[in-house]
Structure formats: structure tokens, C-alpha cells
Amino acid sequence: MTEARLAASYVHLLYEYLRGLGLDPHKLLGPLPSGHFVALPTWRAALDLAQALDPRPALSLRLAAGISARHFGVVGFAALACPNLFAALQRLERFHNSVYDVNPAQVELTAQGLCIEWGTARGRPGALVDETALASLVQLTRDFTGRRLAPLQVDFVNPRPLDTSPYLSFFGCPVYFEQPSTRLLLATQDLSLPLRKSDPALLALLDAQAEALLQAVSQVAAPVAAFRLSLVALIREGHTSLDALARAHHLSTRSLQRRLAEQGLSFQALLDGTRRQLAEAYLRSPDLELSEIALLLGFSEQSAFTRAFGQWTGMAPANWRKQHLRDPL
Incomplete structure (x- = not known):
């Protein structure tokens, strides 16, 4: 074989x-x-x-x-x-x-x-x-x-x-x-049986690692940081909607949009920016496969991640990795 x-x-x-x-x-x-x-x-x-x-x-x-x-x-x-x-x-x-x-x-x-x-x-x-x-x-x-x-x-x-x-x-x-x-x-x-919960300590570690990566590449205002921290966990679980983030903060979607607008952001800009920054940080790690990065970013398919990354950077993830793998953050 x-x-x-x-x-x-x-x-x-x-x-x-x-x-x-x-x-x-x-x-x-x-x-x-x-x-x-x-x-x-x-x-x-x-x-x-x-x-x-x-x-x-x-x-x-x-x-x-x-x-x-x-x-x-x-x-x-x-x-x-x-x-x-x-x-x-x-x-x-x-x-x-x-x-x-x-x-x-x-x-x-x-x-x-x-x-x-x-x-x-x-x-x-x-x-x-x-x-x-x-x-x-x-x-x-x-x-x-x-x-x-x-x-x-x-x-x-x-x-x-x-x-x-x-x-x-x-x-x-x-x-x-x-x-x-x-x-x-x-x-x-x-097939319809529910799954046991993931190890909360492990998930907290994954979230903390992701937030640390974000902090290393981009500092944001405190209100945005709180929304971005919640978004990290939601992204990993594939919950990437405005409504999901609003529920996580016990806000209406209109209130969340208003608070983001006060910081000069839309929800889509926050989502795309967070995903792109995480993607670039993950791509610098040779231990993560592209399919694993797609999962960590909440994409249902690796091809969807590849398309999104191309829209953000104009490059395929594999090509971006070749150019930046040895570069410091």
C-alpha cells in the first residue's frame, strides 16, 4: 500500500x-x-x-x-x-x-x-x-x-x-x-443518541490557547475582547451566527450589533477577523493538519476553509504556510 x-x-x-x-x-x-x-x-x-x-x-x-x-x-x-x-x-x-x-x-x-x-x-x-x-x-x-x-x-x-x-x-x-x-x-x-460532554478542562485549555494566539497577533478593546473570547468557543463548535454570540452574552441580536458598531465593527467582520487570525496562528504550527485547522475554525469541510482563507489572503492555506511557517509571530 x-x-x-x-x-x-x-x-x-x-x-x-x-x-x-x-x-x-x-x-x-x-x-x-x-x-x-x-x-x-x-x-x-x-x-x-x-x-x-x-x-x-x-x-x-x-x-x-x-x-x-x-x-x-x-x-x-x-x-x-x-x-x-x-x-x-x-x-x-x-x-x-x-x-x-x-x-x-x-x-x-x-x-x-x-x-x-x-x-x-x-x-x-x-x-x-x-x-x-x-x-x-x-x-x-x-x-x-x-x-x-x-x-x-x-x-x-x-x-x-x-x-x-x-x-x-x-x-x-x-x-x-x-x-x-x-x-x-x-x-x-x-444514531440519535446524544453524546457525553467533552472534557471541560480540555475545552477550556483549547479556548485559552486560541485566545492566547489572538492576543499575540492582535490587541483589541476590552468590549471586543469579551465578544471575541466567547466567539472562540462558538467557532470551534460550529456555532458561527450572530444569534449564537448574542445568546452567549444574554443580549438581543440588535443590542449586540449596536455594541459592535460602537467599536467600529460588524459581526461578520469580527467573525472573519477572528477566524483569519486564528487560522494564521494555527498554520504556523507544523503539528496541525489543514483538516484539523478547519475543524478548530468551525468549518464543516476543509474545502470551505480553503475558500474562506483564499478570500481573506488571496492564497491557499498550504502556500501561506510554506511562506510563513518559520516566521515568528
Whole structure:
């Protein structure tokens, strides 16, 4: 498989698992990845080593049991800001390349339920890789909702293992092997389940970091600073309307517009200015992917962020980053 890769934050799952076995993952696998991505062959070799160290069946399921939103980085935490499981899965699908860029995922809402399917267009990564990925997604739905959800059906392209009982126990549904594609079918009634709340301490940290970035590039009057601080959290959650900001300050939209006008601003100017300043600050960080920056700025698609940034600066985000990555703020 060429150019297949996955997020380093996801790879941390294996280090935590080995540590739980009383082993030193740094001695076995080397230091934790320093970049954003890990190449698929590196991940596969690490899983093979773990299997040799722990030869019990269904290693993939034991690994997946430890997954949580933090292993999906910014994408995971952004998904937790969604109102229900369906919206979170849609967000994960749109930005899945930031976490698991192996085979493309196809998501379709059918009469049976929500079908998520991975073909073999870019090759077959192997049973350990496939099973860990799909089991992790199922475990993530449980982490998101706080419920032990059971899919309706799970399919794998890989050969049937000698003992399928661990798979039936983990997924709680029929599991088929040697199928044309890797496939997960989720029950329709589960899609409307609300998500547990994100870690408030983490969200406060994200907001504080964003505000610190804004302070570094642009000082504003105190009234505007208060509105901008509220807007930082709203932007991350995708709530970028005048009405949302007004509600956050217990104001009518007309009162908010009047107060902004007193500072020589419109709401759209405040929104665009805040987003642009944050975008430029985030682009200076080599650790953030463009898709993650789009999420932090409340865009539903990376393409929407690219269009907006082009309107602000006349440049594509990637080109702007190349010119400014090494520049001080």
C-alpha cells in the first residue's frame, strides 16, 4: 500500500496497551512518534511485534477496548461537540484522513441502518490493522455515548480466525469474514443518541490557547475582547451566527450589533477577523493538519476553509504556510 498512514495520536494506543502488560514500549518500539502521521508499514510492524509479545487471540479487540476521543486528536474532540452520534460519525468521516488514511470510507444511510464500508482500492493492510481500526470505531461509539452499543453486523475481508467467539463477544452481533469489503452496520435508532460532554478542562485549555494566539497577533478593546473570547468557543463548535454570540452574552441580536458598531465593527467582520487570525496562528504550527485547522475554525469541510482563507489572503492555506511557517509571530 502506497502513502497509507495514520495519526500518531492513534498509535499511542499501542504504547498504552504494552505499558499495561508491564512492558516498556519505548524500548520495544522506540520513542513515541514526533510527527503528525505514522506510515502504515511502521504501524503494521508495531502490531506484529505486539502480537508476538502477546500471542493470545484477538489482540485487535483488546487494543480497541482502550480507545477514546483523545486518540483521534482534534478530530475526536471536535466530534464530541456534535449533538448526536450520527453527526459525530459524519464529522469523523469527513475528516478521517487526518486520523486513518488507509482505505477510503464510504458512509451510507440505508433502510437497515448506517453502513460504513472500506474497500481494498489501496490494498489490504492485514487482519490486525483492519480489525483494530473497525473495533476502535465501534468502541469510540461507546465512548461517545456512554453506552455499550452493538452494531447490527460486522464484515471483514480477512480470513476467518480459528476462534470467532472473542469477536462475537466484543461486537455483540453477527461477524463475517472473507467478505468483499470491511463493513460496519449501525442501528438507526442508535444514531440519535446524544453524546457525553467533552472534557471541560480540555475545552477550556483549547479556548485559552486560541485566545492566547489572538492576543499575540492582535490587541483589541476590552468590549471586543469579551465578544471575541466567547466567539472562540462558538467557532470551534460550529456555532458561527450572530444569534449564537448574542445568546452567549444574554443580549438581543440588535443590542449586540449596536455594541459592535460602537467599536467600529460588524459581526461578520469580527467573525472573519477572528477566524483569519486564528487560522494564521494555527498554520504556523507544523503539528496541525489543514483538516484539523478547519475543524478548530468551525468549518464543516476543509474545502470551505480553503475558500474562506483564499478570500481573506488571496492564497491557499498550504502556500501561506510554506511562506510563513518559520516566521515568528
